[in-house]
Amino acid sequence: MSDPRQDIFSELIVKTREGDLGNMDACGEIEAKIYHCEDIFQDEQDTIFRDGAFIVGHHTMLKSAGDHMAFDHLGQPIILTRARDGKIRAFLNACRHRGVRLVDGDEVKRRPSMVCPYHNWAYGMDGKLIAVPLEESFPHLDKSCRSLKALPCEVRHGFIWVNPNPEGTLDLDKHLGDIGKDLDAFGVDGEVFFKQSLKRKKTNWKLIVDAFLDGYHVKRLHKHTVGPLFIDCAAVSEAKGVHIRSSVGRNELVEAFELTEDDWDYRHHCTFAYQVFPNTTLIFHPDYSSILSVYPIAPDETLVSHICLIPAEPENEAEQAHYERAFNIIENGVFEAEDFFVCEQAQKGIATGANDTFIIGGHEASLQFFHQILQQQIQEKRA
Ligand code: FES
Numbered sequence: 001m002s003d004p005r006q007d008i009f010s011e012l013i014v015k016t017r018e019g020d021l022g023n024m025d026a027c028g029e030i031e032a033k034i035y036h037c038e039d040i041f042q043d044e045q046d047t048i049f050r051d052g053a054f055i056v057g058h059h060t061m062l063k064s065a066g067d068h069m070a071f072d073h074l075g076q077p078i079i080l081t082r083a084r085d086g087k088i089r090a091f092l093n094a095c096r097h098r099g100v101r102l103v104d105g106d107e108v109k110r111r112p113s114m115v116c117p118y119h120n121w122a123y124g125m126d127g128k129l130i131a132v133p134l135e136e137s138f139p140h141l142d143k144s145c146r147s148l149k150a151l152p153c154e155v156r157h158g159f160i161w162v163n164p165n166p167e168g169t170l171d172l173d174k175h176l177g178d179i180g181k182d183l184d185a186f187g188v189d190g191e192v193f194f195k196q197s198l199k200r201k202k203t204n205w206k207l208i209v210d211a212f213l214d215g216y217h218v219k220r221l222h223k224h225t226v227g228p229l230f231i232d233c234a235a236v237s238e239a240k241g242v243h244i245r246s247s248v249g250r251n252e253l254v255e256a257f258e259l260t261e262d263d264w265d266y267r268h269h270c271t272f273a274y275q276v277f278p279n280t281t282l283i284f285h286p287d288y289s290s291i292l293s294v295y296p297i298a299p300d301e302t303l304v305s306h307i308c309l310i311p312a313e314p315e316n317e318a319e320q321a322h323y324e325r326a327f328n329i330i331e332n333g334v335f336e337a338e339d340f341f342v343c344e345q346a347q348k349g350i351a352t353g354a355n356d357t358f359i360i361g362g363h364e365a366s367l368q369f370f371h372q373i374l375q376q377q378i379q380e381k382r383a
């Protein structure tokens with residue numbers, strides 16, 4: 001079986017060699033109102049964010065039995081747990097006695113059970129109600145009927161996927177289609193959680209998605225940071241189902257011109273990025289991975305989660321320091337100071353009403369793919 005990344009990478013080599021970069025057929029315009037209109041925002045919330053498959057973390061964030069955390073970024077208050085059977089589960093964060101929020105804080109806690117602060121009902125990490133103080137005072141209580149309300153949840157390709165709709169489904173084979181093979185090829189399952197940053201940004205969520213689909217800005221906005229590592233606009237992008245994958249040529253791409261497929265290195269000669277619909281971008285850097293998820297708060301406000309995965313637990317201080325440095329450069333020097341900065345600046349510019357539409361060039365083609373897919377999905381869910 002050939003590597004699932006081979007075809008797009010081979011296209012990147014051919015197009016870069018021939019100077020045939022960009023996709024002029026996908027030029028067009030995007031309406032400015034999609035970034036600030038309250039009705040459009042609400043429509044996206046109702047159709048896209050209430051019911052669907054979302055990456056909420058990596059399985060190594062919950063390492064051991066008893067690990068659990070609150071997750072509040074998908075409209076529903078959620079608890080993520082790992083139980084003694086090793087399974088990771090998701091529940092609504094609400095006690096089944098009189099509804100009190102059970103777990104606070106998105107840091108991971110390790111305890112034998114989750115105890116409600118109000119009357120101390122206790123739940124196992126599998127969601128079962130295990131203890132009720134003065135239980136004899138509830139003559140009609142059947143504890144087995146008062147487990148925490150479970151949400152569809154599955155670990156696949158290393159990621160924890162959740163549907164925030166308790167009545168919803170989670171069909172990851174259907175949702176992921178072919179890109180599942182790519183995620184396996186990158187070995188995300190074997191990587192380990194290193195660090196996460198969570199930040200609120202005054203920008204529409206789609207402006208951040210756009211920024212990570214846009215190869216045109218890399219050598220311009222990032223000219224003092226990562227820009228010099230890449231060949232200008234050497235990128236090939238394609239829609240894969242509802243997702244978009246891109247292969248972006250690093251300077252080392254020219255080395256691959258002389259190599260056979262077996263020697264292509266998909267983290268060294270290029271950088272692969274995946275827009276996993278609707279709100280996560282995966283970036284496979286040379287020696288770590290960035291999982292960037294955006295959670296809409298308001299038309300002009302978004303919570304951004306950046307999870308850094310590394311190949312293995314650091315074995316010594318030098319390795320730890322290496323990844324600390326790498327995370328700091330990409331998170332603060334590049335994403336925060338450059339990408340998120342321009343997204344917030346764009347939101348300010350959009351609010352002036354100076355533009356009814358934005359013009360999209362051939363090196364920004366994948367933005368068009370994303371906005372078309374989003375529109376199709378909104379219409380399908382509405383139907
Ligand atoms: S509301 Fe949770 S124990 Fe009473």
Ligand SMILES: [Fe+2]
Pocket residue numbers: 211212217218221222339
């Ligand atoms: Fe960027």
